[in-house]
Amino acid sequence: MKFSLWLPANLPWRDLHAAASHAATSTAGGSARWRGLWLEDHFMDNTPEPNDGARGECLTQLTALAATVPDVRIGSLVLGNTYRHPAVVAKQAAALSDIADGRFVLGVGAGWQENEHRAFGLEFGDVPARIRWFREALQVWTGLRDAGEGEFVDFAGDRYRLERASLHPRPHATLPILIGGKGEKVMPKLVARYADEWNMWSTPELFAEKNRIFSAALDARGRDQGTLWRTTQALVFFDDPEKAAAVNAKGRPAIGGSAQQLVDAMAAYAEAGVDEFILPLTTIRDVAKLNDVADRFLAEVAAHAG
Numbered sequence: 001m002k003f004s005l006w007l008p009a010n011l012p013w014r015d016l017h018a019a020a021s022h023a024a025t026s027t028a029g030g031s032a033r034w035r036g037l038w039l040e041d042h043f044m045d046n047t048p049e050p051n052d053g054a055r056g057e058c059l060t061q062l063t064a065l066a067a068t069v070p071d072v073r074i075g076s077l078v079l080g081n082t083y084r085h086p087a088v089v090a091k092q093a094a095a096l097s098d099i100a101d102g103r104f105v106l107g108v109g110a111g112w113q114e115n116e117h118r119a120f121g122l123e124f125g126d127v128p129a130r131i132r133w134f135r136e137a138l139q140v141w142t143g144l145r146d147a148g149e150g151e152f153v154d155f156a157g158d159r160y161r162l163e164r165a166s167l168h169p170r171p172h173a174t175l176p177i178l179i180g181g182k183g184e185k186v187m188p189k190l191v192a193r194y195a196d197e198w199n200m201w202s203t204p205e206l207f208a209e210k211n212r213i214f215s216a217a218l219d220a221r222g223r224d225q226g227t228l229w230r231t232t233q234a235l236v237f238f239d240d241p242e243k244a245a246a247v248n249a250k251g252r253p254a255i256g257g258s259a260q261q262l263v264d265a266m267a268a269y270a271e272a273g274v275d276e277f278i279l280p281l282t283t284i285r286d287v288a289k290l291n292d293v294a295d296r297f298l299a300e301v302a303a304h305a306g
Contacts, residue, residue, distance in 0.1 A: 001270045003302045004036035005294055006077060006233060006280040009061065010054040015287045016061060020069045022291050029303025034294075036073035036105070037065065038278060041080055043116045051115065059092050066100035075105030077199065077278070078180035082111035082122055082130060086137035087165055090144040097171035105197065106141065107178035110134035131186050133159045138177075138194040145175050178231070182210055188217035197229040199278075201253045204268035207232050211273040232269065233278040236262065236297065259300035266305035 005023050007016060020037050027033045041058035044051050058076050065074050079089060089106075096104045110130045111117075117124040125133065136157040143153045144167050155162040178197035181187040191198045191214055198214060200207070211230065218225055237244045237256030244256025255265045269277055279297050284290040 001266060001274060001305060002035040002276040003032070003298070003305075004038060004073070004231075004276055004278045005034050006038045006040070006278050006282055008282045008284060008290070009039050009042070009056045009058060010282075011056070011285065011287070012054075013056075013061070013064065016056070017064070017068060019287050019290050019294075020065050022287075023294060024069050024072045026295060026298055028295070028299035032298055032303035034072055034298070035276060036075060036278075037069070038075050038077040038107070039065075040282060041076050041078060041083070042113060043083075043120055046113050046115060051119075059096070062104070063096055063099060066096055066104060073103045073105055074100060075178065076107040078107040078109035078178065080111035080113070081108060081134050081137045082117065082124065083120075086140040086160060087144065087162055089137075090141050090167060093141075093175060094145075094167045094169065094171040097175045098169060100172070102172040102174070104172075105176045105178050107180060107197075107199065108134075108137070108141070109180040135186075135190060136160050138179075138190060141177060142194055145171060145177070176229075178229075184210070184213050188214045189221075191228070192217040192221040192223055195228065197231060199231045199233075201234060202232045203234060203248065203253050203255065204265060204272045204274075206253065207269060207274055208272035215273070229275050230273055231276040231278055232274050233280050236279060238262070238293075238296065259304075262297075262301045263304045266301060270305070 023034050039058050045053045093106045136159050152164040152166050176196040179191050179195040180199045182200040235254040241257040244254040247254035
């Protein structure tokens with residue numbers, strides 16, 4: 001199993017760059033290192049008003065990281081489809097893929113955070129509408145990405161329309177599309193049809209349950225199971241299983257305990273079908289503390305997870 005790091009999007013650029021640069025060069029116990037660095041895509045916190053905390057813009061930050069931090073993958077976890085026209089996102093993703101020399105992963109989702117839609121004047125819609133819009137967006141992203149050199153794409157959906165659109169310059173080699181979602185009716189079919197990677201928050205038990213459903217969707221489509229890279233994340237509490245249990249009880253996936261217990265949890269994730277565990281450190285504002293927690297996880301957990 002591989003390991004990646006989810007960095008805070010609310011850090012000033014100098015601090016975000018310092019944390020990313022540290023992570024990109026961190027190693028522990030032979031091959032233990034971070035495979036990738038991820039950033040979330042939100043315009044504001046999902047907390048009661050007044051809501052004016054710092055919040056960076058995901059694609060701008062990722063572009064800067066792509067140009068200045070080598071060797072690791074970078075990706076969005078995940079872009080809210082409702083925030084931008086998908087064809088514009090495809091152009092941005094193609095440029096990012098080129099800047100990152102193929103290291104960029106386009107992580108996308110249907111969108112869910114109501115308060116930022118209201119604050120920034122974005123149409124929110126209901127859940128069925130957002131899923132319909134997301135399906136069309138996936139057709140736009142894959143259609144533009146997979147078109148041949150010099151080919152144009154036309155698309156006539158209910159939400160989006162393209163007329164002789166193209167990506168030029170092309171993305172670097174391949175541009176992986178990651179879908180974030182855990183719904184059991186529509187999302188497995190979308191993942192099976194459009195995704196190179198799939199992500200959800202989970203405990204090992206929850207991931208095993210959901211993975212059976214998503215794997216069945218791949219089988220129904222006649223797709224090889226090995227063509228979908230599966231990733232997950234949970235809050236991690238060193239030496240505090242009681243805190244992890246309390247967070248889990250509130251509906252937020254979390255794991256906790258000694259280093260060995262966390263190693264055992266990683267083994268359980270791998271057994272459940274996880275290819276990559278992403279450590280979320282999105283609430284830490286102090287770079288030194290962030291680096292210490294990340295280094296401890298890499299040395300005490302990742303280095304010992306088979």
